Amino acid sequence: METTDPRGLDEIDLTLVHALQVDARAPWTRIAAAIGVDSATVVRHWSALREEGLAWLTAWPTAERWASTTDLALVLLHPGITDESRTSAVRRPWVLGVDETSAGLLLLVAASEGLPQLGERVRALETGATVLRMDVAASVSAEDSTWRLPVLSAAQQRVVRPSREAGGRPSAEAVRLPKPQTVAEIADVLDEDPRMPSAVLGARLGVSEATARRAVDRATSAGLLRFGCDLAMPAAGYRRGAVLWARSADPEAASIRAARLPEVHRAGVAVGPAPLFACVRARSLTALPAIERVWGGDVEIVDRWTVLRPVKRNGHELDASGRSIARIPPRW
Structure with a gap:
C-alpha cells in the first residue's frame, strides 16, 4: 500500500x-x-488533526470493566492470510486491535458471553486464514487508551483535570456505582462523540442534563469508562513497535510494572508457558534492551515480535502511516 508520510505534529x-x-x-x-494558548487556537488545531486523521477521541472500557464483563484473546494468524480474509478480520466489530508483526497478524479478539463465544469467533477467522496461536488473557493491566504522550508537566495536567481534593471528599452519591446497563448506554452514545455535551447526552438517554453529567462522572470515577485521545504514532515520532512475551515468578506483579512503563501501551497476563505480554512503542528498536532492563530482573524475555505496522486500534482502521481512515464501532 502506498501512502504519504503524515506531517509531524507541532508543539x-x-x-x-x-x-x-x-x-x-x-x-x-x-x-x-x-497549554498556554487561546481557545480559538485549540479548536483550530484540533479540527485540523481530526480532519487529517492524525488524532481522534476515544470512549473505551477500562481494565476494571474488561475484567468484569469481557473475555479477551490474542490471536496470531499466519502471515500468508489472503487479502479478503485480512479485510474481513479488520472489519469485524469484536476484533478490537490488529497489528502486522514479524510473526504474523496479531488480533485482539473480545467476547462478552464467555469462552465458548470467544472460541467461536476465533474459528470464524479461519476462513482464508490459519490460526497459529491463541492466548486467552487472564488479566489486562494496560490497554491502548491508557498510553500517554510525555509532554505536559504535572502542573499542566492538574489544570486540565483539577484534583477532587480541592473540593473535599466526594459524597456517597457521587461514588455510588452506576448500573451496568447505564454504563453500556452511556458508552454507546458517547462512542459517537466523547465530547458530546451533557445536555445532548441527557436528551439521547431521556434524562436531565444534570443526571447525565452525574452518570458520566460516576462511570469514570468507578473505573468503568475512560475517555481519551489516540493519534497516528509516526506523526509523533513513534515509528517502531514490538510485542514482548515473558515469564516471571509473579506474573501479575510484573504485568502491573509493565503497565507503568511509559513505552508500554498494552500489557497483561495470558494463559500459556510465557504468560506475560507487553506491547511497546518507541522511536527506535534500539530502545528495547533498556525497556526490558527497567521492566525488572525477575522478568525473562522469551520472544520478541517486531510490529511492522498497526492496522486497527480501538475501533479505527489505520493506513500504513498510522492515520485513521475508517471507523468501525466496537461491539462484542
Missing part, C-alpha cells in the same frame, strides 16, 4: 493531544489555559 498539537488524553471532556477553555 501545540502534541500538548493538545496529551491534554485530551488526560481528560477528553475538559472544556476547551481549560485545555487552552493548560
